[in-house]
Amino acid sequence: MEKIVEQGLLYDFYGELLTEHQKSIYEAAVYEDMSLTEIADEHGISKQGVHDLIKRCTKTLQSYEDKLHMIRRFEAIKFSAEELLKVSNSADMSGDELRKITGEISSRIIEELT
Amino acid sequence: MEKIVEQGLLYDFYGELLTEHQKSIYEAAVYEDMSLTEIADEHGISKQGVHDLIKRCTKTLQSYEDKLHMIRRFEAIKFSAEELLKVSNSADMSGDELRKITGEISSRIIEELT
Helix, strand or coil, rough: CCCHHHHHHHHHHHHHHCCCHHHHHHHHHHHHCHHHHHHHHHHHCCHHHHHHHHHHHHHHHHHHHHHHHHHHHHHHHHHHHHHHHHHHHHHCCCHHHHHHHHHHHHHHHHHHCC | CHHHHHHHHHHHHHHCCCCCHHHHHHHHCCCCCCHHHHHHHHHHHHHHHHHHHHHHHHHHHHHHHHHHHHHHHEEEEEEHHHHHHHHHHHHCCHHEEEEHHHHHHHHHHHHCCC
C-alpha cells in the first residue's frame, strides 16, 4: 500500500515527463488499480511488458526526484504551513506570541523556497 | 537583464536535468557572465556552438517548467509567505485579526501544495 502512495506522489509531481503511452499504463496501474492482466489485455502487450514498463517508469520518476527534490521540498513547506495553521487555531496564545511564531514560521517557509 | 534572471531561475530549478557538459557551459554564461568567446576558447568549441547550446538548454529548461510548473507554484507560495511575514510585522493588528489571517493564509499555502 505504501508503495502505491509513493508511486502516486512521484506521478503527481513528475508524471508529465513520461510519454503518453507510459502515462496511460502507469495511471491504470497506480490510480485505477487495474490488474496487470487487465492492463495487458487493454493495451495489447504482455503482462511482463506491463510489469517492466511500470517498474521502469517508477525508476525514471524516482530519478527526477533524486535530482530535483521537489517532493522533499514541498513536504518541508507543508509541514511548516500545517504548524502555522495549528498555531492559528490555538486559542490559548497571546497576540504577541502568535505574532512571533507567525514571523518565524513564515520566514522559514520563505527560506525553504529559495 | 530580465532574460538572465529568468535563465538563472530555470537553471536553479531544473539545471540538474542537463548533462555535465551543458551545465558547465550554461553556468559560465548565466552565472559567471563569461562572454561567448571566452567560453568557446575554454571549451574548445566555436562561438556559434556555445550560442546554440545555451539557446537549446534554455528551451529544454523552459519545457520542464511548461510541464511541471514548479517555478510558478513556488512563486505563488512565496507570495503568500511574504504576505504572512508582513502581517506578523504589523503592530497595529489585534491578536484575533492576526489569528484569522494567519489561518487563512496558511490554509491557502497548504492548498497550493496539493
